[in-house]
Amino acid sequence: MAAYLSRLHHISLHVSNVDKVAHELVSRFQFNVFAARLTDRAKQLALRRGSAVFVVNERPNEALRWLNGHVSLGWSSVTARDHRDLKCLYGTHAHYPVDTVSNVCFEVEDVERASRALRDQGLCEFLQPPTEIRDDRGRVTFSVIKSAVGNVCHTLIDSSQYEGLFLPGFHQVGMDSQTADRSQCPITHFDHITYACPRRSTAHITRWYQKSFGFQRFFIDRNEDVEEGYVLNYDGIGLRLTAMEYWKCSESGITLPFKDEKEPDCKFVIAESLPEQGRNQVDSFLDQHKGAGIQHIGLYTEDIVSTARTMHRAGVQFFSPLPAYYTEVGKQQEILEAGLDPHTLSRYGILLDTDNHTDTDSRITPSQRYLLQVFTKPIFGEDTFFLELIERRGATGFGEGNIRALWRSVQAYMENEEPERHETQRQNIQTTQH
Numbered sequence: 001m002a003a004y005l006s007r008l009h010h011i012s013l014h015v016s017n018v019d020k021v022a023h024e025l026v027s028r029f030q031f032n033v034f035a036a037r038l039t040d041r042a043k044q045l046a047l048r049r050g051s052a053v054f055v056v057n058e059r060p061n062e063a064l065r066w067l068n069g070h071v072s073l074g075w076s077s078v079t080a081r082d083h084r085d086l087k088c089l090y091g092t093h094a095h096y097p098v099d100t101v102s103n104v105c106f107e108v109e110d111v112e113r114a115s116r117a118l119r120d121q122g123l124c125e126f127l128q129p130p131t132e133i134r135d136d137r138g139r140v141t142f143s144v145i146k147s148a149v150g151n152v153c154h155t156l157i158d159s160s161q162y163e164g165l166f167l168p169g170f171h172q173v174g175m176d177s178q179t180a181d182r183s184q185c186p187i188t189h190f191d192h193i194t195y196a197c198p199r200r201s202t203a204h205i206t207r208w209y210q211k212s213f214g215f216q217r218f219f220i221d222r223n224e225d226v227e228e229g230y231v232l233n234y235d236g237i238g239l240r241l242t243a244m245e246y247w248k249c250s251e252s253g254i255t256l257p258f259k260d261e262k263e264p265d266c267k268f269v270i271a272e273s274l275p276e277q278g279r280n281q282v283d284s285f286l287d288q289h290k291g292a293g294i295q296h297i298g299l300y301t302e303d304i305v306s307t308a309r310t311m312h313r314a315g316v317q318f319f320s321p322l323p324a325y326y327t328e329v330g331k332q333q334e335i336l337e338a339g340l341d342p343h344t345l346s347r348y349g350i351l352l353d354t355d356n357h358t359d360t361d362s363r364i365t366p367s368q369r370y371l372l373q374v375f376t377k378p379i380f381g382e383d384t385f386f387l388e389l390i391e392r393r394g395a396t397g398f399g400e401g402n403i404r405a406l407w408r409s410v411q412a413y414m415e416n417e418e419p420e421r422h423e424t425q426r427q428n429i430q431t432t433q434h
């Protein structure tokens, strides 16, 4: 039996400089720091916007690992004594050579039972068996497993018996964040997580998620083949996309009695590169990230134009589609019919598409099902992880037009803008910090 998930709890980043990445998430991406765990061995900051929570962890580098074993680095310790020695609570502190987003933590109803179900299937390696952590606000139980994708792990957590702000070991921080208010930046949750994976690994990964957590495939395109996934293999695009979803569940596997009322949670997309069209952005991720992993995360917003505007003003750099995108007659028409202004979309690089997903609400005609997306440039020192803003107007899947436009702008960036890397996001971060 699969281990059913109640909901996504948080996503963990492991980076060499927590302050720098947290500063970027706050000052540019409008997240608020709300909790921290600082000990002489650990540094973890929790940030949120809506229900989207990131935990940024200091990734131990070789020198620090040695130092940590010998001297105190002098960070103030506010956690319960028992937890002081754990470098990274609720995850692993395994060494990874580059900054990475590597843990997707799920809330489950019963960690023991979910872990037993996973162990019985023999599919999972446990990095942490079920463990209980307490403080004066209650207790949580968690376990950590390795996923079928590169360095990605999953923490399973039951926080129902905990009344504190976040998790035991974390204390409240009310940093003066100066982020935009909700109306300017209405991000509500994580919409999807996209993995970059090696060739021929998709079938194994989808099977693993189906068996482990009861994920179900959904078709990105109505012509998609069950076995093949959604294949774009022409005009320089060599990509196989496979999408999975799950529903917020109780232990029985059912949330509500009627299927239509089941609430889907964060979707998962597997991107595999196909060799025929030459080297591409998925290959480049695998090289620079030193293996498969989380390529990007889609942040759901109720208003993509105001969110992109706010972030753009705060210094976030977005990919722009090739100039012809907004002047092409068909696309202009589509944008106008959606009640939007092509100039506004072009200012921030926002893409618009109609949905080809199969089992969307049939009362809405396809021409009313819009999908708006915009993609940021890479966030870490390598060309690896980036964020996406997504607004869905009736559309539940992904659009071929947007995927193609994104693909082309990333390819153009890789091929043409490489020498101008000093102009990119990460350099701007450094200058604004000074």
Ligand SMILES: O=C(O)C(=O)Cc1ccc(O)cc1
Pocket (backbone or CB within 6 Å): 194, 241, 269, 271, 281, 282, 298, 373, 388, 398, 399, 402, 403, 406, 407
């Ligand atoms: O369209 C989206 O948001 C996706 O997540 C699909 C996708 C995945 C990987 C790529 O390199 C390009 C597009």
Ligand SMILES: [Fe+2]
Pocket (backbone or CB within 6 Å): 192, 194, 296, 297, 298, 388
């Ligand atoms: Fe995406």
